[in-house]
Amino acid sequence: MAIAHRYPLVVATVACLLAVGVLLATGAQSAAQWAASLFALFVAARLAVGMVRAVAGGRWGIDLLAITAVVSTVAVGEYIASLIIVLMLSGGKALEDYAQGRAQRELTALLDLAPQTAHREVPGGTIENVAVDEVQPGDVLVVRPSEVVPVDGLLASEFASLDESTLTGESLPVERTAGDPVLSGSINGETAVRMKATAAAGDSQYSRIVALVREASASRAPVVRLADRYAVPFTVFALLLAGAAWWVSGEPRRFAEVLVVATPCPLLIAAPVAFVGGMSRAAKAGIIIKNGGTLERLSRVKTVAFDKTGTLTGGRPxxxxxxxxxxxxxxxxxxxxxxxxxxxxxxxxxxxxxxxxxxxxxxxxxxxxxxxxxxxxxxxxxxxxxxxxxxxxxxxxxxxxxxxxxxxxxxxxxxxxxxxxxxxxxxxxxxDEVRPEAVSTLERLRQMGALDTLMLTGDARETAEHVAAEVGIDQLRAECTPTDKVEMVRMIPGRPVMMVGDGVNDAPVLAAADIGVAMGARGSTAASETADVVIMLDDLSKVADSVEIGRRSVHVALQSIWVGMILSIGLMVAAFLGYIPAIAGALLQEFVDLVTIINALRSLSAPHRTARGRGFQPEAVPSKAMP
The missing domain is CATH 3.40.1110.10 (Calcium-transporting ATPase, cytoplasmic domain N)
Incomplete structure (x- = not known):
């Protein structure tokens, strides 16, 4: 019943196919043709209404191809092919939901883990269950075995073993002792523990992550709109080729056969799946990328600017x-x-x-x-x-x-x-020691196309020069105020510019950059809120990881779009030559959908490399004199 409620058109199409099969088995071919044709034309009329509304809203899509394919197959008597096309179109939504769910698995897991209740100690030592939103700083809470820590706090028990993988990506449990901080979203081990809340639920670490994830899940990437633009020339090409097939062969059936294989569902599905998959992969690695547009900009980074203290250095002087x-x-x-x-x-x-x-x-x-x-x-x-x-x-x-x-x-x-x-x-x-991963992070960024690196810091020039020289920064601007940093980022010619920082004073420049990256493990709430990317681990190498994920997501999205179009064009040419009947063409087009979506899901995985850094060859980067 749930499937019927969620996908009524899919269920209706399958029922129509079964009814047509029964009619054909009993010899009622005419009734079968009428039933299939009327149902297919009804669906085509619904698509036409949606297409007109989309065009009125300024968005051109590929509905015209689908409508023309359904009508033409009905007109030439290929009513079984018309039902398969309808099933492909209606099933495309179910297929997209499955692919999106698979791509969003890591993002969804973070939302599903959000705690709803807490066990609060009251005077007398008794425990009461309260909504997590009712917890206040100073409350003493009990976290039972395998439960999620509801709010940030300090451990009151002597010892605790916590799984922080949802927050940091670290798979091994961490051990905490009395007085140590515990983060909301951590999963308690096998022993119940007591803790003292230091923040309300809305101000806790996990609530911030959940808010960022919801924002990321609702985004739509520029490359998805790019796929919509591909649909216009593709539609024109398909209609011209189908018309030419009719004119050359003299058979109207050939027109229908070409259009059957020209319904490019991959244009609608593959690109969004690739981008959601990239954001999900990032979340699993402890990187929250707030929207698909950020992924696209990450793939084209030309300049990277860093704060010094807490970013290039450990931040614990x-x-x-x-x-x-x-x-x-x-x-x-x-x-x-x-x-x-x-x-x-x-x-x-x-x-x-x-x-x-x-x-x-x-x-x-x-x-x-x-x-x-x-x-x-x-x-x-x-x-x-x-x-x-x-x-x-x-x-x-x-x-x-x-x-x-x-x-x-x-x-x-x-x-x-x-x-x-x-x-x-x-x-x-x-x-303040330089982070051990700083040098390798800058090298990886250069290998991926970020040829200019800067340090923008409020610290004295003498101190900043030592750090810049040690990590290999190209240019340095020292003794900057927050306003100075904003103006310098705006004047950088090599765009897009990515700015990496961690403190309250970095919030304005993170907002001003094309891509703001907040080191959120210890960074301020203001920096995390204004940034486009929030790194939940205290690990600078995640900056390079985020660029790599952006590059791969865009590559997979565009590859999926082109794979879908090229396969469809190949099938159209074969249908033009008369090698693909309408029913076979409808089934082959469904295969094309599956191929492109499976390819789009590759954005969930890292590229295969035999060693870290292999597959990218460093380019010679000329050193710039420090001003």
């Missing part, structure tokens, strides 16, 4: 040393660190958390400020304990302090400058 200013210094090391960390608690910069973590590690208590203000990406100024403390970049602190000295830095180091009461007090030298 550690204190290497404290360099005190003055002879003798005004403060001891821990005193300077205490002042700097107390000010940095009012900053959103990634380095601020590193400074505070080092103070906590040394057992230093942070002091509350009477007044504090932050200049985005530059630094923070705070007043407490009778002191005014400025912490940040050299230029920022230099505007408010005397006797400034620039710290000598080696590769991978950066400095946080500190001034107290308008006098330079010293620098905290931090070290």
């Amino acid at each position: 550690m204190l290497a040393e404290i360099r005190l200013a003055g002879n003798p210094p005004r403060f001891h090391e821990n005193e300077l660190l205490s002042l700097a960390a107390s000010a940095e608690q009012y900053s959103s910069h990634v380095l601020a958390s590193s400074v505070m973590m080092e103070a906590e590690r040394r057992g230093i208590l942070l002091q509350p400020a009477a007044q504090a203000s932050e200049t985005a990406t530059q630094g923070v100024q705070a007043a407490f304990s009778g002191h005014t403390v400025s912490v940040g970049k050299y230029a920022f602190v230099g505007q408010q302090a005397t006797s400034m000295e620039k710290a000598a830095l080696s590769s991978g180091q950066l400095a946080v400058y500190v001034a107290v009461d308008g006098v330079y007090a010293g620098a905290l030298v931090m070290r």
Whole structure:
């Protein structure tokens, strides 16, 4: 009953075929022909109404071929062929649904896993089941064996084994201990655990992923519209060839035989399936691509721009040393660190958390400020304990302090400058290691056509130059504000431009780029929302993977379109020459549909290569002088 409700025309066509078969078996050929012909013409009339509406809406499709094929087969007495064409057209929707479902399997799996209820502890130790939307930060929850963690939180039990494969693509379970963060969407192991919610359901990691997946599932790719445009010349060619077959042979039956094999369902089905398959493959790899248009742009990337901290580097700077200013210094090391960390608690910069973590590690208590203000990406100024403390970049602190000295830095180091009461007090030298996969990622991007690479960073030039040289960046723009980054991306001549970043300050430039890629494992919600691609793993190589998936999806989509058209044209030529009867042609066209859809599903898999990187040969990329 479900199939009949969802695909009534398919069921009606099959019933008509069975009825026609019974009539033919009983010798009622005339009744069989009338029944089949009237049913086929009824379907053709329905298609004609839809075609007129589509043309009125400015969209030309291939319905004209289908209508003409049905009418012509009825006219020449090939009523069985007309029913097969109707079955092919009505069954095309069921075939498309199956192929789309197969292609969307990974995307659908993420949506199906979304938790609906949570087990909340109440005073007295009892458990109540509540809707996941009712969970609030601070609630203590129980997650039973094999259940999905409903919201983000901290583990309250001593130990937990969690499957985070739906979030990160990592198939092996991860182990967490008391106090460790647990992400919504993780699947608990074999033992029930307790956790303390740190976010409501709508603000949790899994809800963000689900929202991105729903957006991706609803998209329609430019290459699908391109397939619609192919339909116009294909229709004209098929009608001309069918007319020529009639004129050359003198048989109107030949006209019908050509049109029977000219119904290109692959144009309607194959391209969308290839794109949904590409997005599904990306989701399985921990990459959420929000729409099909992004896949198409990824396939043509010419320039890639990167933020530095947290993108090309690990984003977890550690204190290497404290360099005190003055002879003798005004403060001891821990005193300077205490002042700097107390000010940095009012900053959103990634380095601020590193400074505070080092103070906590040394057992230093942070002091509350009477007044504090932050200049985005530059630094923070705070007043407490009778002191005014400025912490940040050299230029920022230099505007408010005397006797400034620039710290000598080696590769991978950066400095946080500190001034107290308008006098330079010293620098905290931090070290942020370059990601181990950064060099290979840039090499792969160049191999796939991205010949220009840039670094756009707010950090000091000395620090940025070390990182750019280490990973092989072509061009560098340092000491940028968020506005500077937006303007620079807009002026880049090599399009499309892909921008990769991870922080709140990257959100404007991610939105301005042709393709914004957010490193979403630790990145901000703002960056993830404005980006076109969100990488859920803390792995820069996924940037290159996303480009590879885009290239393969477009290649498979276009290949499927052309395979379908070439096979149809070959069959049309054979029908033109009189080698394919109408019934055989209708069956062969169904075979063409299957071939092209199976080919489109190849976008779900990676290209066969015997080794990582093999199959692409690096091109020589001339080095550009850093400005």
